[in-house]
Amino acid sequence: MKAIAAGLFGTLLMTGALYLLTAITGKNYKVVGVLATMVTNHTTPDKGLTRKPADLLTGIILHYLIGVFFAIIYFYLWQAGVGHPTLFWSIVFGLLNGIFAMGFWFTFIRLHPRPPAIPVMSYVMAVGLSHVLFSIGVLIVYTL
Secondary structure (H helix, E strand, C coil), X not given: CHHHHHHHHHHHHHHHHHHHHHHHHCCCCCHHHHHHHHHHCCCCCCCCCCCCHHHHHHHHHHHHHHHHHHHHHHHHHHHCCCCCXXXXXXXXXXXXXXXXXXXXXXXXXXXXXXXXXXXXXXHHHHHHHHHHHHHHHHHHHHHC
């Protein structure tokens, strides 16, 4: 149960940071909207993100399920003695997780038949680095 809460909190922290980055820069880093658009293939005619509630719900559910999955992996690794629930190891896990996410997103966007218009390289970098925030969020809940 704690892993679920940790995954939800870490994902919330990461997602919030990306939406804040969107507000500050004016560039589109809305990870839930991008995910929803990509998995439902509902890119708007002007290459924008889907606004359909069912699509967005799909994006939210998928994003948070992935976060919970990775939090469970972190918990398992810590219990197995791989790393420790410390800030250092949380950052290491976040960077490794971020590298994986960067590869996934870059490939997914490049292979998608109708990807939305997003700043691909900076989006991939922002999503990758935001996984450090995810990991810190997982650590916070884990150590409570």
